[in-house]
Amino acid sequence: MKKIRNRKIMTVPDCKWRYVTMLFVVSACFIGLIIRTAYLQVWNATDLAKAGESRSIRVKGISSHRGLILDRNGEELARSVPIESLWIDPKTLLKDKSVLTSPAWKGFAKALNRDEKELSKWILDRADRRFVWLERHLDPNNAVFIKRLAINGVNLKSEYRRYYPSAEVTANLVGFTGVDDKGLEGVEKAFDSYLTGQPGKEKVVVDLYRRVVEERGVLAEAEQGNDLQLSIDSRIQAVAYRELKKTVLNHNAKGGSVVVVDVDTGEVLAMASQPSFNPNRSDSRFPNMTRNRAITDLFEPGSTVKPLTIVSALESGKYQPQSTIDTSPGRMKLNRKTVRDPRNYGVLDLGGIIKKSSNMGVSRLALSLSDQEFLNSFYKVGFGKSTGLGVQGETKGVLRPRDNWSDIEKATFSFGYGFQVSSIQLAQAYSVLGANGIKRPLTIIKQNGLEQGEQVIDSTIAQEVVSMMENVVADGGTGTKARVEGYRVAGKTGTARKVAKTGGYGDEYVTVFAGLVPATAPRLAIVVMVDEPAGDAYYGGTVSAPIFSEVADKALDLMNVAPDQQTVKAFAVGGVSHD
Structure with a gap:
């Protein structure tokens, strides 16, 4: 017991400063975290939110x-159909380069008909790119197959492709669009701004693979394009x-064109061209086939303008019907060149000149008139000026x-x-005669009423000349094959030599x-108009007149025009005629 009492007791030194230090450090860290959290969540929240959104939020276009x-009856000539286009994100695709040797990649290349x-x-040549078009307007079956492959970095985008139900029948007039849905030819180009809609915008959240996982709202609504109703009647066009x-x-002709105009309204009811093409196939769009010959091709109209010479003669006051x-003796020398008829027709009245298509007759009429008197009718009907259709490629003549x-x-x-005119200009000239001398602007847009027009030729003279033109389809005329059963026809044939490349005709x-x-x-x-028919049949009365008929x-049947009650008259003398 004594030993125990005498033993010294060991005491632990006081380390309170360590405890205080530890408590201070922990408290400081905790307070720092609170301050940092407050800084991030309150003072810097906007900037951080923007930084986050820049990585995941995108503005996506809404297609229009x-x-x-x-056509005038509501039949579709062109419409847009939804279709998929293929684009690649090479950077994402090449994160795992083994995909380029995978079975999925082989199937992908085969679907696109590409060498693997x-x-x-x-793809490797564009490794640093994030967006590359690979193929536009995929075949729908290929699009479904590629979507099922689910290759990261291979994406499909919804677009619209133009489809033309009437195909080659209206191709030269309607035209076509490019892969970006912009008009390149015809009506598609002329009215591109009217037909084109405005794409919209929406905010979306995307994941790592740029797939939309959340929609955040529409920023701008898509505006669809306007519908355009043409004056064309697809039945007459066909x-x-x-x-x-x-x-x-x-x-075996080089080409041709047909134009049909409503005399009362100036509406173009049909405008056909040959050769044509299928606008639904881009591989058939060759320049020689895509142009609208009715408005682009110029030609010397030949005898089809003889009625206008008669109009000038009557308007001068020097002649009566x-x-x-x-016309004797059937030929004459002018400046060491000869004007001739196929034979000597002798004395002809104005109706007989048109019926026989006498070059001598109209030449003597023209030479008896002043230049102004003679050319007056040619200018009045619109020769040398655009008709104002507004379609790409129209020439003035x-x-x-x-x-x-x-x-x-x-x-x-x-x-x-x-001089030279186009088919559409010649159709306008004849529509003036048919409208009793009233010139109405031609249009390919459907009209709701009668266009007033401008009186450019005296109505009585116009009627008289139209009556004379009936002689052309009467017995002994040059256009008998243009007759239409039950209806009286007034017209004129024309056959003109083409200018040779080396000069002359x-x-x-x-x-x-x-x-x-x-x-x-x-x-x-x-x-x-038929351009360069081969063989011996090359007259307007034998080649073009049957098409007219x-x-x-x-x-006339489709428009429910009642047949004439009178039969075709035959004026002037009989005999063989020429164009």
Whole structure:
């Protein structure tokens, strides 16, 4: 016991400062975390939110489609259909390069009809890119297959592709769009801003693979394009196209065009061209096939303008319908060149000149008139000016007679040489005659009422000339094949030599028939032009007139125009005629 009492007791030194230090450090860290949290959540929250959103929130476009193109009866001529396009994110795709040797990649290349190695090299060459178009407007079956492959970095984008139900029948007029849905030709280009809609925008949240996982709201609504209703009647258009194509093929011609105009409104009811193309296939869009020949191709109209020379003669006051011209001996020398008829027609009245298509007759009329008197009617009907259709590629024609021109130039001008017109310009000229001298602006947009127009030719003179043009389809006329059963037809044939590349006139021809039906009260002005028919049948009365007959017959039936009660009259003398 004594030993225990005498043992010294050991004591633990006081380390309170350590405890205080530890408590201070922990408290400081905790307070720092609170301050940092407050800084991040309160003072810097906006900046951090923006930084986060920049990595996950995107503005996505909302597709809009072009408006419909319709014919006058509401039939669709062009519409936009949804379709998928393929794009690649190479950076994402190449995160795992083994995908380029996978079975999925082989199937992917095969679906696109691409060589697997070449496709892989193409991707590797663009390894740092985030967006590359690979193929636009995929086949729907291929799009479904590619979507099922689920390859990271391979994406599909919804777009619209233009589809043309009437295909080649209206192709040259309606035109087509490119892969970006912008009009490139025809009506599609002329009215592109009207047909094109405005795409919208929406805010979305995307994941690591740019897939939309959340929609945050629409920023701008998509505005769809406006529908456009044309004056074209697809039924008449189909007949015009069919008959023109058949004739071009049968005569091995270079091409041709048909224009049908409503005389009362100036509306173009049909505008067909040959050759044509399928606008639904981009591999058929060759320049020689895509142009609208009715408004782009110029030709010397030949005898189809002889009625205008008659109009000028009557408007001058120097002639009456019963006035006669001695065409004997059937030929004459002018400036060491010869104007001739196929034979000596002798004395003809004005109606007989048109019926026989006498070059001598119109030449002597033209030479008896002053230049202003003679050219007056040619300018009034719109030659040398655009018709104002507003369609891409329309030409103005060529009507520039020389100052102090020679007698031979003036004479040949009277029967359609020395200037050039298009089919649409010739159709406008005949519509003026059919409308009793009223010139109405032509249009390819459907009209709701009668266009007032401008009186450019005396109505009585216009009616008299139309009556004379009936002689052309009467027995002994040059256009008997243009007859339409049950209706009176007024028209004029034309056959003009084409200018050779080496100068002068060659052995190729343009054959034309222009006419009005029914002649008693014209409703339609129709022009048919066939370019370079092969063989011996190269006259307007044998090549172009039959097309006129078929088109007029079907068009009058479709428009419910009642047949004439009177039979076709035959004026002037009989005999063989020429264009």
